[in-house]
Amino acid sequence: YSIIMVTHTLQQAMRIADYVVFMYLGEIIETGDAQTVFHHPKHELTKNYLSGLFS
Numbered sequence: 030y031s032i033i034m035v036t037h038t039l040q041q042a043m044r045i046a047d048y049v050v051f052m053y054l055g056e057i058i059e060t061g062d063a064q065t066v067f068h069h070p071k072h073e074l075t076k077n078y079l080s081g082l083f084s
Contacts, residue, residue, distance in 0.1 A: 034046070039067075039079070042063070043063060043064075043067055046063040047062070047063055048060070048061070048062060048063060049061065049062075049063045049066050049067070051066070051070075051072070051074070051075045051078070053074050058072045058074055058075060059071060059072040059074075059075045067079060
């Protein structure tokens, strides 16, 4: 089964998602395995958004 969940609660997304998509202004900017994207983001906007999560 697949579920599409839109959230701004990153901790919740990390806990339940296997795969994530980050969007900015309606455009996809980064996708991938949740753990990889959360811990090693490639896009600068994703890095900035996540910067407070693990500090």
